[in-house]
Amino acid sequence: MRWLAIEAIETAIFSEKSDVWAFGVLIWEVLSYGELPFQEVTNMDMQRHVLGGGRLKEPAKCPSDLFKVAQLCWKIPAADRPNFSFVNSQLKSLEVTAKSCSPEERDIGALASKKDKDAGDAKALDTAPNAVTAPQ
Numbered sequence: 001m002r003w004l005a006i007e008a009i010e011t012a013i014f015s016e017k018s019d020v021w022a023f024g025v026l027i028w029e030v031l032s033y034g035e036l037p038f039q040e041v042t043n044m045d046m047q048r049h050v051l052g053g054g055r056l057k058e059p060a061k062c063p064s065d066l067f068k069v070a071q072l073c074w075k076i077p078a079a080d081r082p083n084f085s086f087v088n089s090q091l092k093s094l095e096v097t098a099k100s101c102s103p104e105e106r107d108i109g110a111l112a113s114k115k116d117k118d119a120g121d122a123k124a125l126d127t128a129p130n131a132v133t134a135p136q
Contacts, residue, residue, distance in 0.1 A: 001043060001046040001047065002025065002036070002037040002038050002046060003021075003022040003025045003026075003037065004018070004021070004022070004050075005017065005018035005020075005021030005022065005078065006021075006050060006051060006076060006078075007077075007078050008021075009047055009050065009051065010051070015078070016083055016084065017078040017079070017081045017083075018078065019084070020073045020081050020082060020083065020084060020087060021073055021074060021078075021081065023073055023084070023087065024069075024070040024071070024072070024073025024074050025037050025056065025070075025073075027066070027067075027069060027070040027073070028056045028059065028067075028070050031059045031062045031066060031067065031070070032059040032062075033059075035059070037056055038050075038054070038056065041054070055071075055074055056070070056074075063094075065094055065097075066094060069087060069090045069091060069094070072087070072090070073087065
């Protein structure tokens with residue numbers, strides 16, 4: 001139920017467009033490091049939630065351009081959704097951009113972990129009892 005497109009929920013008819021919707025959910029799962037889609041929604045409430053306009057939120061530390069590809073996959077009506085060929089071209093374009101970056105920037109997980117560590121280190125320095133501060 002958590003991966004089903006609205007039209008598949010309503011009619012039990014599946015198509016490339018409903019598969020594109022599910023692929024958008026898969027993209028979200030990868031970007032969220034394997035979280036359960038709509039984990040705040042019970043299985044009993046899933047249909048009502050999605051039919052009522054509920055969509056997955058952008059995961060923390062997620063590249064916005066990549067999340068935009070997932071969002072394209074959830075367009076309503078289904079006819080407005082891209083086909084897999086278009087989704088593939090968008091992902092290939094992002095791959096080209098990523099390859100032009102340094103290796104550290106290409107590894108989103110490592111980059112996010114480094115930012116967390118740096119933020120934690122900075123916070124620890126700020127709260128240390130004998131924190132050294134730069135002269136003014």
